[in-house]
Amino acid sequence: MFSTARARGLERAVASPISISLPSFLLPAFPVVPSRSFSASANRPSQIGRAPLSIPPEVSFTILQPDAPKNGRALAQSTVEIKGPLGKLSMTVPPFVKLEHDEASRKAYVTVEDKEAKKQREMWGTVRAYLQNHILGVSEGHTAILRLVGVGYRATVENTATTVAPEFEGQQFVVLKVGYSHPIELPVPKGVKVTIPQPTRILLEGPDKHVVLQFAAHIRRWRVPEPYKGKGIFVNGETIKLKAKKIK
Template sequence: MLLQPWLQSSKVFLFNKCVQYRSCAHGTRRFLSNTQSPNSHIGRRIIRYPYNVEIKHDLTPIRKPRVKADLNSTTLMVSGPLGTHSLPIKPYIKIKFIDSDMPYVSPEERKLEKLTSNDDDDLDFIDESDFDKKLSISIEDEQIKEQKAMWGTTRSLIANYITGVSEGYRVLLKFVGVGYRASLEEDPLSEENRKQLHLRVGYSHPVILDIPSGIECRLPSSTKIVLSGTDKQLVTMFASEIRKYRPPEPYNQKGIFINDETIKKKNSKKK
């Protein structure tokens, strides 16, 4: 007996799904999927950081955390020329400091050595990253989903803090639109002479925003705002808060743009 083409194809489809389900039971493939389970290798990457950044790991458990999830966590302190940050580390995350084999030479000493040396070719090939310090992150059990998720997250947070205290983060906001502008004015209710950010972006009244502590706000012009700080999350969140009052729209391409943000122009709807 010959089967109809649509019935035959549906049977083949169900057979393939059954094979995938049996493979999933052995941990080789995901249910109803033709691809293998993705593995994140972010946590395995070695973190390199310069010698002007100091990292200390306090193994004392946190007994009274501000957030309940940080109970029994340890504390990682990241210090640099621009500031200091602390990060709670889960008990199952292990941090290992790796000593560099090459001795540390400051940029001034390296420049002096290059001026006094006759062999300039070898000095040109010195990789400054070879003088960096290193640390690695591991977890107790890679099969536990929570540990695997926090593995990469913790590694990214530490890397962001290292960049923040050594180089800092900077976000540029551009105002595009007739009459759109910003200004810094003193807060009349503040005793510390703190300034507020006033936005004029098409409302009947100016939008007044308090600048969070830890963020430096500069205005090169009335249509540009430069935010800088050591905390990447804090800087980008404040930039997003400013942007939400006039997000870019595609028809006239007006609004508040962050860094090199662009938007594709749409044609207006014609009746």
């Protein structure tokens, strides 16, 4: 039996006009099966992007139409402003994403120009998820709970810091004591509220989910959970599987 590469070469030779003059002993003894893709299912459009956005009564959803592009060099991008009782957020959407706002039913719909384009399908559900997070953030807010596990680990919130300069007026600082020779002082981002219900618990609240979780990851980086004693800083429901101790 011929190899796959040789069989494909003979198959192309058979399909060419000059294959009529080929002797029979040069043709493969078995029919060559054409290659198939791994999946036979057709591409399906994003199911997340199709779902409409429900806008609460206390939230305002405004779509700002872009200005005309200058010299036709760049496509215009629209901006969405979402305002609620907990704050105001804005987001710039790609030019191929279309937004429709039904004020009567308080629904917003996200569509794309070409559902067959891979890039547009990828961004369809992504844009819808970001908008949903913004709506939820300005109406109810996003939270992150951090647990400090370790002997002597504790955290406090201070109005001043000795090693870090404040970036804006009234900025607070999270002070960590997690086994280092000195306390770790971390400035709280703007728009994030930090409370310490217990010395080993940190509660982060804010309208922007990305900013809240990014600050939580920044705190966690100082004591990443280790798998031998289970010590570290855990975010939300994070767990770790303990390993057996190394015995030399």
